[in-house]
Amino acid sequence: xxxxxxxxxxxxxxxxxxxxxxxxxxxxxxxxxxxxxxxxxxxxxxxxxxxxxxxxxxxxxxxxxxxxxxxxxxxxxxxxxxxxxxxxxxxxxxxxxxxxxxxxxxxxxxxxxxxxxxxxxxxxxxxxxxxxxxxxxxxxxxxxxxxxxxxxxxxxxxxxxxxxxxxxxxxxxxxxxxxxxxxxxxxxxxxxxxxxxxxxxxxxxxxxxxxxxxxxxxxxxxxxxxxxxxxxxxxxxxxxxxxxxxxxxxxxxxxxxxxxxxxxxxxxxxxxxxxxxxxxxxxxxxxxxxxxxxxxxxxxxxxxxxxxxxxxx
Amino acid sequence: xxxxxxxxxxxxxxxxxxxxxxxxxxxxxxxxxxxxxxxxxxxxxxxxxxxxxxxxxxxxxxxxxxxxxxxxxxxxxxxxxxxxxxxxxxxxxxxxxxxxxxxxxxxxxxxxxxxxxxxxxxxxxxxxxxxxxxxxxxxxxxxxxxxxxxxxxxxxxxxxxxxxxxxxxxxxxxxxxxxxxxxxxxxxxxxxxxxxxxxxxxxxxxxxxxxxxxxxxxxxxxxxxxxxxxxxxxxxxxxxxxxxxxxxxxxxxxxxxxxxxxxxxxxxxxxxxxxxxxxxxxxxxxxxxxxxxxxxxxxxxxxxxxxxxxxxx
Numbered sequence: 001x002x003x004x005x006x007x008x009x010x011x012x013x014x015x016x017x018x019x020x021x022x023x024x025x026x027x028x029x030x031x032x033x034x035x036x037x038x039x040x041x042x043x044x045x046x047x048x049x050x051x052x053x054x055x056x057x058x059x060x061x062x063x064x065x066x067x068x069x070x071x072x073x074x075x076x077x078x079x080x081x082x083x084x085x086x087x088x089x090x091x092x093x094x095x096x097x098x099x100x101x102x103x104x105x106x107x108x109x110x111x112x113x114x115x116x117x118x119x120x121x122x123x124x125x126x127x128x129x130x131x132x133x134x135x136x137x138x139x140x141x142x143x144x145x146x147x148x149x150x151x152x153x154x155x156x157x158x159x160x161x162x163x164x165x166x167x168x169x170x171x172x173x174x175x176x177x178x179x180x181x182x183x184x185x186x187x188x189x190x191x192x193x194x195x196x197x198x199x200x201x202x203x204x205x206x207x208x209x210x211x212x213x214x215x216x217x218x219x220x221x222x223x224x225x226x227x228x229x230x231x232x233x234x235x236x237x238x239x240x241x242x243x244x245x246x247x248x249x250x251x252x253x254x255x256x257x258x259x260x261x262x263x264x265x266x267x268x269x270x271x272x273x274x275x276x277x278x279x280x281x282x283x284x285x286x287x288x289x290x291x292x293x294x295x296x297x298x299x300x301x302x303x304x305x306x307x308x309x310x311x312x313x
Numbered sequence: 314x315x316x317x318x319x320x321x322x323x324x325x326x327x328x329x330x331x332x333x334x335x336x337x338x339x340x341x342x343x344x345x346x347x348x349x350x351x352x353x354x355x356x357x358x359x360x361x362x363x364x365x366x367x368x369x370x371x372x373x374x375x376x377x378x379x380x381x382x383x384x385x386x387x388x389x390x391x392x393x394x395x396x397x398x399x400x401x402x403x404x405x406x407x408x409x410x411x412x413x414x415x416x417x418x419x420x421x422x423x424x425x426x427x428x429x430x431x432x433x434x435x436x437x438x439x440x441x442x443x444x445x446x447x448x449x450x451x452x453x454x455x456x457x458x459x460x461x462x463x464x465x466x467x468x469x470x471x472x473x474x475x476x477x478x479x480x481x482x483x484x485x486x487x488x489x490x491x492x493x494x495x496x497x498x499x500x501x502x503x504x505x506x507x508x509x510x511x512x513x514x515x516x517x518x519x520x521x522x523x524x525x526x527x528x529x530x531x532x533x534x535x536x537x538x539x540x541x542x543x544x545x546x547x548x549x550x551x552x553x554x555x556x557x558x559x560x561x562x563x564x565x566x567x568x569x570x571x572x573x574x575x576x577x578x579x580x581x582x583x584x585x586x587x588x589x590x591x592x593x594x595x596x597x598x599x600x601x602x603x604x605x606x607x608x609x610x611x612x613x614x615x616x617x618x619x620x621x622x623x624x625x626x
Contacts, residue, residue: 022453104445111428111438115435118434129422132336
């Protein structure tokens with residue numbers, strides 16, 4: 001059985017045993033939407049990498065995926081998002097109160113699976129707080145005029161990257177990896193997660209809409225402070241160019257996204273972002289190389305990282 | 314040092330070490346509002362009852378109080394409540410998104426304290442889900458025309474009573490109480506919690522506003538389906554009396570609360586509710602009596618129960 005099959009089977013089984021009612025139905029709905037299941041995959045792969053059995057980490061793999069979906073349920077309320085994975089968000093399909101409460105119960109459900117080993121629970125709680133801190137920074141940044149690049153990196157590290165690190169470290173802890181290797185696999189996850197998120201920013205701007213399934217430059221049109229816009233404004237300011245500021249001064253619907261993209265290209269910001277992605281990938285691979293584990297065992301994680309990095313959407 | 318002093322000191326210390334920022338400030342604010350701290354008291358008292366040291370249960374006592382305050386933070390959003398303990402609710406003082414996210418992080422913080430012992434974590438998670446289920450029923454009932462008395466009792470059991478049981482059982486578990494005694498102390502907490510909530514319903518209706526600090530009959534005016542209104546409508550229906558229905562048909566602001574109170578008194582519903590409170594207290598005391606613990610050690614819990622039951626607000 002592949003990890004993917006194992007995870008999907010465990011999720012389906014979990015959903016079926018949920019009690020009836022409005023508290024649990026939204027959990028089954030959200031968990032049932034098609035998803036890549038990257039985080040539970042990382043739990044199982046890290047467990048096997050260090051000589052553990054994937055079966056022994058399956059509960060925690062599900063727990064991480066439940067936690068991730070809990071954050072999606074609540075983030076979608078905060079962002080007033082109508083769609084998630086191409087379907088209605090929970091607060092749209094039910095209502096805001098149901099999404100708050102069902103999300104709360106989903107976090108408890110995640111802990112039921114993460115709480116069997118105190119050291120895993122402690123690891124998980126630390127990272128769970130990081131994810132909340134990242135979401136808080138994201139909301140804070142929306143209200144601010146200026147965000148520095150270092151602040152943006154700190155935010156995506158907390159909001160996105162650390163949960164990949166958490167998944168890997170949980171799998172490693174279950175397999176009994178050494179403290180050093182547990183930290184190294186965490187570093188691999190963080191670098192990979194940062195690179196993944198920056199690649200996402202790049203795809204939103206420069207990706208092929210036919211392949212990403214999203215409108216090109218959606219983040220730029222919305223004035224969202226990603227790597228590209230933050231760095232673009234910095235470099236443009238230093239070069240005395242005002243095109244980006246001029247576009248941002250317009251209402252979102254009237255912004256000329258193609259002009260913004262051309263400026264970012266012209267200023268070398270696209271190239272800089274691509275270098276940052278490559279640097280992240282490189283650091284991730286270095287952390288993986290440093291693990292005190294036979295090289296052949298690292299192949300599955302290398303393949304997953306390559307797949308994540310090569311994705312067009 | 315009294316338990317009360319110990320708990321307040323631990324809360325103050327905990328609040329002071331929180332990081333800066335909008336994620337943590339609402340937690341310190343809510344935890345800093347004056348409160349009775351019944352649940353953490355129960356953790357410490359149950360721990361001592363079974364021969365443990367209160368110091369050893371102080372983290373879990375704080376964890377239960379954090380969980381309780383997390384539920385208040387989110388419940389207040391769902392109920393659109395402007396005030397909590399006489400002060401602005403978190404979503405009023407900050408905003409809804411901050412209250413959602415800070416509450417989420419508060420639940421994680423609670424788990425950091427409850428997760429040190431897997432058996433305590435498992436106990437806690439089960440009850441935490443019960444509390445969510447109770448809040449869900451409460452919201453479901455608001456949208457329904459009719460709620461049976463048994464359903465109402467099931468709801469307040471989940472929403473209120475079980476957390477008292479949880480607090481006591483956590484304290485008992487830390488002290489190493491037997492399985493039988495752990496269940497008995499849980500039964501004591503549940504009966505006490507049910508009686509406590511029914512007493513609260515009675516006080517809202519028949520309490521002296523000068524002592525409760527609340528407008529008399531606020532629940533009745535709002536048409537809230539408490540024991541009194543549910544049972545009142547049942548008994549009135551059987552007796553062919555329409556006063557309660559007539560008042561409920563009016564807009565909330567025009568309802569004659571004193572007429573409703575007189576009807577409830579006249580139909581014997583007030584007396585019935587008082588008997589239900591007494592029955593709950595009696596069952597609680599029976600559960601306490603049955604504990605395989607020297608009787609003198611039970612005195613502090615008996616005193617706390619008496620104080621809770623005699624309270625005027």
